[in-house]
Amino acid sequence: MSERSKVYQQVLSEIQRLIKEDGYLPGDKLPSERQLSVQLDAARSSVREALRAIELLGIIETRQGEGTYLRDYQTYHAVELLASFVLQDSRIQEELQQAKKVLENYVLSIDSLSDQQLTQLREILADSSLSKEEKHHRFFLVFFKANDNQLLLRIWRLMQDFSENIEQDVYPDQYYCDMLKKYKKTIE
Amino acid sequence: MSERSKVYQQVLSEIQRLIKEDGYLPGDKLPSERQLSVQLDAARSSVREALRAIELLGIIETRQGEGTYLRDYQTYHAVELLASFVLQDSRIQEELQQAKKVLENYVLSIDSLSDQQLTQLREILADSSLSKEEKHHRFFLVFFKANDNQLLLRIWRLMQDFSENIEQDVYPDQYYCDMLKKYKKTIE
């Protein structure tokens, strides 16, 4: 009656079970491919298909000669991957810039920054050894970190990477200074 | 000199190339596993590892006896899976919700909507056959389309898929009505 799920999907479930029930944690070593194939009564090739799939998702990491390890899969590796497919046919620069600005404007709307963060920002702006791009990146990095949303940061970084090759619409230096003033005021 | 990427990663690149350069579209049939293995000079098992991986991502679909087909990968199937791994963590749920709201708030800030779009919105709100989730989705879809940024729309959809698996913080009906009023005013 159909719905006989493929072997590699069963293996997938088993890995999930290991994590959920046997308490495997990031960094832990999973059973070897050969061992899993015995454990699950499946061919090693099938086990590998499953492992390769979740490796692509960034859930595990394999090191030849060592073994297969659980990764800290909260690093949103999948987002990158999916985005690489999404972006390949809609790499329209304007959309990307607009999207980037949406995120940047959002983090700029944070209520207040710590003294330390303000100092950081001033240093970045004062550092003449930095390129325009570097400055932009570091400047907003402070805000993204202040905002403390890893996902947003991750997406923004992705956009940065993608838009690095195309010419950036450059922000004038004044732009950053204006931003700084805003927060300066809230403290003084 | 290291960096010899694994075979299955090469296959992955090849699939991407097919899509990008040879213009494969959703629904198209990919070369068979055996043909790919010849084409890429790799063992069929290696080809399969790659195919299984991107199948898990929802990019392709395989039907025994028929072949392997490109899917409309705008609806990422992988999110379900990843969600089951990742979304236990409540912190990630919060981040996701926050990120989604950033995008939603942005498209809500659009200056004006057409009469037709306003009508659409009213119909969606009035349609009692829609679930809460459906309503939310369609409501914002109008705004995203009005805003005409494919990239933002796709990212938002991705987030929607992700957050569908976890309990949504429900918006009260009043929320949508308030939004509507805002635009009603600009027209009348």
Add this chain to the structure above:
DNA sequence: AGTCTTTACTGGTCAGACCAATTAACTATT
């Protein structure tokens, strides 16, 4: 004790076989 060599284990890849499901080609029947 410290170093070197060997061994065992792990992932990476390959080749070939067979099954299962679908499709296409062909044949026989009407």
Add this chain to the structure above:
DNA sequence: AATAGTTAATTGGTCTGACCAGTAAAGACT
């Protein structure tokens, strides 16, 4: 000629077993 039924070819699904390539642990030597 049109249809139905059978056969062959193709495709994915799975398995087995082999060999290579790194790593780490055990053992031997100094």
